Amino acid sequence: MPRISPLKDALTPPETKSAYQQHISAYNARITNMKATLGHSLNAFLAYMxxxxxxxxxxxxxxxxxxxxxxxxxxxxxxxxxxxxxxxxxxxxxxxxxxxxxxxxxxxxxxxxxxxxxxxxxxxxxxxxxxxxxxxxxxxxxxxxxxxxxxxxxxxxxxxxxxxxxxxxxxxxxxxxxxxxxxxxx
Missing domain, CATH: 1.20.1290.10 (AhpD-like)
Structure with missing residues (x-):
């Protein structure tokens, strides 16, 4: 069981959703459990990407x-x-x-x-x-x-x-x- 659950879509801030979309478009990638967990912190998500x-x-x-x-x-x-x-x-x-x-x-x-x-x-x-x-x-x-x-x-x-x-x-x-x-x- 994860210690921090991936951020649910309904709770994802607009700026994080935007970063997700840019990532998906740039790398033909999916938002995985790791990326949705990183989504709790936009800067963490951007750094790891x-x-x-x-x-x-x-x-x-x-x-x-x-x-x-x-x-x-x-x-x-x-x-x-x-x-x-x-x-x-x-x-x-x-x-x-x-x-x-x-x-x-x-x-x-x-x-x-x-x-x-x-x-x-x-x-x-x-x-x-x-x-x-x-x-x-x-x-x-x-x-x-x-x-x-x-x-x-x-x-x-x-x-x-x-x-x-x-x-x-x-x-x-x-x-x-x-x-x-x-x-x-x-």
Whole structure:
């Protein structure tokens, strides 16, 4: 059960409804449980929606396959069932099994980088960072690191508030997310 319920449409202030509409139009997105919970604070909603343009930059660096895998590695390392399920959906709909990925060494290194940022609160060992530094420009590393930070912030938001996984994501839950979701409902 969520600690803060998503803001009901009837209680949503006009300026927040307007921000929702702009977001839906700009990103062909839906207002999820997380976004409706953020709707309690317009500035919080606007701050967290900056995730979208940053993710577009990540896709330019990593491509359409590796970008959701990078986000999944961060979300799983942050123990966020909601965000992990969201990225599992993207990966599954692209035709891959997120539980049986076939990765190159370069791909595994970027996923390890994302996971290490989340697991170690940003303290990434040289052994993990150096291959990233060899392959990506300074601008790209800044973008990837900033994205990891905003992804972790999203994970924290959902974990702290026990944001419910949206029903449209149910078919994509991992066994762990199913268990975590049941625990949060108690």
């Amino acid at each position: 900056e995730w979208y343009p940053l993710y577009e930059d990540v896709k330019k660096i990593l491509g359409s396959r590796l970008s959701p895998l990078f986000a999944l590695s961060i979300s799983e390392a942050s123990d966020c069932p909601l965000c992990s399920t969201y990225f599992r959906k993207i990966i599954i709909e692209a035709g891959e099994n997120p539980d049986a990925l076939k990765l190159t060494e370069d791909e595994q290194q970027i996923l390890s980088f994302g996971a290490a940022i989340a697991q170690h609160k940003g303290f990434v060992s040289d052994a993990i960072f150096e291959p990233i530094q060899e392959r990506y420009s300074e601008k790209e590393i800044v973008t990837l690191t900033a994205f990891a930070g905003i992804m972790i912030a999203t994970n924290i938001f959902n974990n702290v508030l026990h944001t419910d996984i949206d029903e449209y994501l149910f078919p994509f839950r991992s066994n762990r997310a199913l268990h975590d979701h049941k625990d949060q409902s108690l």
